[in-house]
Amino acid sequence: MTDPILNIHNLTKRFGGNTAVSGINLQVMPRETLAIIGPNGAGKTTFYNMVSGRMQPTEGTVELNGHDITGLKPHKISRMGVSRSFQINNIFPEMTVRQNVEVALSAFHGYSRKLFNLASGNRKVQEEADELLNRLSIGELSSQRAGIISYGDKRLLEIAVVLATRPKLVLLDEPTAGMTPEETRRVTKLIRSLADSGDYTFLITEHDMGVVFDLADRILVMHRGESLAVGTVEEVKNNPDVKKAYLGEDEDDEDGEKEAAV
Amino acid sequence: MKSAILLGALVLTVILLIALPWVVPYFYIFIGTEILIMGLFAASFNLVFGYTGMLSFGHAAFFGIGTYATAMLLLHLQWPLLACLLVSMGMGALLALVIGFLSVRLNEVYFAMLTLAFGMMVFSIAHMWRSVTNGSDGIAGFTLGAFGLGIDLTLGNPAVYYHVVLAIVIVASLVLYLICRSSFGLILQAIRQNAERVSFCGLNIRLYRLAAFTISGAFAGLAGGMMAPFLRVASPEMMHWSTSAEPVLMSILGGTGYFLGPYVGSALFVLLETWITSVTQAWMLFLGIVLALMVMFFRRGILGTFLDWWLDKK
Ligand SMILES: Nc1ncnc2c1ncn2[C@@H]1O[C@H](COP(=O)(O)OP(=O)(O)OP(=O)(O)O)[C@@H](O)[C@H]1O
Numbered sequence: 414m415t416d417p418i419l420n421i422h423n424l425t426k427r428f429g430g431n432t433a434v435s436g437i438n439l440q441v442m443p444r445e446t447l448a449i450i451g452p453n454g455a456g457k458t459t460f461y462n463m464v465s466g467r468m469q470p471t472e473g474t475v476e477l478n479g480h481d482i483t484g485l486k487p488h489k490i491s492r493m494g495v496s497r498s499f500q501i502n503n504i505f506p507e508m509t510v511r512q513n514v515e516v517a518l519s520a521f522h523g524y525s526r527k528l529f530n531l532a533s534g535n536r537k538v539q540e541e542a543d544e545l546l547n548r549l550s551i552g553e554l555s556s557q558r559a560g561i562i563s564y565g566d567k568r569l570l571e572i573a574v575v576l577a578t579r580p581k582l583v584l585l586d587e588p589t590a591g592m593t594p595e596e597t598r599r600v601t602k603l604i605r606s607l608a609d610s611g612d613y614t615f616l617i618t619e620h621d622m623g624v625v626f627d628l629a630d631r632i633l634v635m636h637r638g639e640s641l642a643v644g645t646v647e648e649v650k651n652n653p654d655v656k657k658a659y660l661g662e663d664e665d666d667e668d669g670e671k672e673a674a675v
Numbered sequence: 676m677k678s679a680i681l682l683g684a685l686v687l688t689v690i691l692l693i694a695l696p697w698v699v700p701y702f703y704i705f706i707g708t709e710i711l712i713m714g715l716f717a718a719s720f721n722l723v724f725g726y727t728g729m730l731s732f733g734h735a736a737f738f739g740i741g742t743y744a745t746a747m748l749l750l751h752l753q754w755p756l757l758a759c760l761l762v763s764m765g766m767g768a769l770l771a772l773v774i775g776f777l778s779v780r781l782n783e784v785y786f787a788m789l790t791l792a793f794g795m796m797v798f799s800i801a802h803m804w805r806s807v808t809n810g811s812d813g814i815a816g817f818t819l820g821a822f823g824l825g826i827d828l829t830l831g832n833p834a835v836y837y838h839v840v841l842a843i844v845i846v847a848s849l850v851l852y853l854i855c856r857s858s859f860g861l862i863l864q865a866i867r868q869n870a871e872r873v874s875f876c877g878l879n880i881r882l883y884r885l886a887a888f889t890i891s892g893a894f895a896g897l898a899g900g901m902m903a904p905f906l907r908v909a910s911p912e913m914m915h916w917s918t919s920a921e922p923v924l925m926s927i928l929g930g931t932g933y934f935l936g937p938y939v940g941s942a943l944f945v946l947l948e949t950w951i952t953s954v955t956q957a958w959m960l961f962l963g964i965v966l967a968l969m970v971m972f973f974r975r976g977i978l979g980t981f982l983d984w985w986l987d988k989k
Pocket residue numbers: 428431432433451452453454455456457458459460500
């Protein structure tokens with residue numbers, strides 16, 4: 414059996430008296446796609462914040478490929494192959510779309526330490542940026558200012574920036590939130606193809622159950638900071654705790670569950 | 676088309692600047708020299724402020740240490756000016772490295788306060804360490820020797836010194852401009868717009884902020900060094916916190932969003948100061964009014980507002 418890429422033990426975060434994440438244990442295998450679901454305030458984003466180094470856990474450990482990364486700074490964790498997106502758009506608004514990606518590419522390739530190259534003359538970075546943007550179907554926007562493109566395109570740009578540092582483990586925080594159904598389909602298809610390429614391990618938080626069932630190999634259900642269930646889509650759907658606490662008490666309403674926007 | 680016009684305007688400006696000593700009254704040679712030196716000082720400050728997004732209120736320390744370094748080397752060792760200026764740059768960088776190391780971990784207003792506090796400390800040291808700095812009298816009485824590189828110049832002649840300053844400011848500005856346009860410069864701008872996103876791209880933003888601060892200190896030190904032969908004295912006032920405010924005001928006047936904004940701001944500042952103080956004592960009142968109007972109606976500065984409008988047109 415292969416070793417997990419991510420091994421989380423008893424991960425806990427308390428804000429004063431409020432326990433946002435409580436004793437999560439989780440193993441994520443390389444190349445799998447794990448969806449994290451749970452109602453608002455369940456602790457999904459806080460969980461990401463601890464894995465990506467944005468917040469220090471109150472308790473517990475995070476291991477990446479067997480290395481303890483608990484409490485490391487975000488840039489260190491990023492350098493180890495972990496990249497994340499944010500629930501709220503997090504881009505460089507005054508730069509062009511292409512420059513947004515170039516920032517991440519320059520960081521990854523080490524050009525960021527070059528004081529006397531011409532950033533806009535770096536062919537390698539430009540071509541790589543264009544390639545990424547085309548892959549996300551926003552190539553034609555590359556010279557637009559990032560602050561003025563549509564909300565959905567900003568979400569796509571953010572994914573491009575996330576992928577630019579060639580991560581092994583990608584944490585996406587509600588990638589389709591606020592998107593039109595068409596954009597959601599586009600992003601879902603994209604993540605599907607990236608997952609199928611076998612280059613990435615994905616963690617995805619989502620409220621859209623259609624997207625979750627479409628993409629996830631396994632699902633982690635969070636509820637009030639706790640891990641309620643982990644398992645395949647079928648296992649989670651049939652888990653009585655989940656039914657009770659999350660998908661609604663009415664056990665007969667099988668079809669209704671699937672549609673429930675949680 | 677527009678970039679050709681801009682380049683043309685820039686070349687024309689440089690030609691006019693070169694010709695200046697022959698076409699303006701003698702007095703304006705001094706004004707021109709001051710504008711150039713303060714312009715470089717403001718541009719060095721703007722690397723930290725306009726590009727990286729850190730408001731430093733202690734830049735007079737780097738400027739002033741540059742003035743002291745050149746003044747003392749001229750007084751005690753009679754070094755060629757170019758060598759003195761290189762030391763001024765190094766001293767500015769070194770002091771910025773130390774102060775930056777302690778300050779860049781803080782954000783926004785705390786960073787501003789900390790740089791202000793360190794600036795005040797440096798001022799006090801210059802004021803009180805009489806055996807080295809000669810206290811409030813400052814370092815004076817030095818003579819100007821050679822320029823360096825075997826170039827024979829009469830530095831004591833204001834027109835010659837103006838041209839020396841012009842040449843140095845142009846070279847230094849080109850270097851600074853290249854840094855702004857480099858990949859490193861792109862990262863600095865990214866840090867201003869969204870520091871957190873940059874750290875999640877794998878960069879230690881403190882290190883980049885410190886690097887920007889140190890480079891900025893080097894150029895501020897160089898500008899300060901050129902002040903010594905110009906003023907014929909290095910005194911603690913150069914390190915006073917009110918001197919730290921000047922590059923801030925100049926950058927805002929000219930516009931922080933364009934590389935040349937601070938130079939335009941320096942010209943406006945120095946000219947307005949000269950003209951207004953010649954007719955009234957109330958220079959600060961007028962400066963206050965101009966600044967208030969700028970911040971209320973032309974937040975992008977004179978050059979910034981103009982270029983934004985002009986580049987947007989058609
Ligand atoms: N920085 C913080 N300080 C204090 N409390 C916080 C902080 N961040 C999150 N919380 C609290 O932690 C709990 C979990 O929040 P979190 O944002 O992780 O939930 P979530 O599952 O991502 O919710 P959503 O679906 O709305 O994004 C909430 O009660 C929230 O108020």
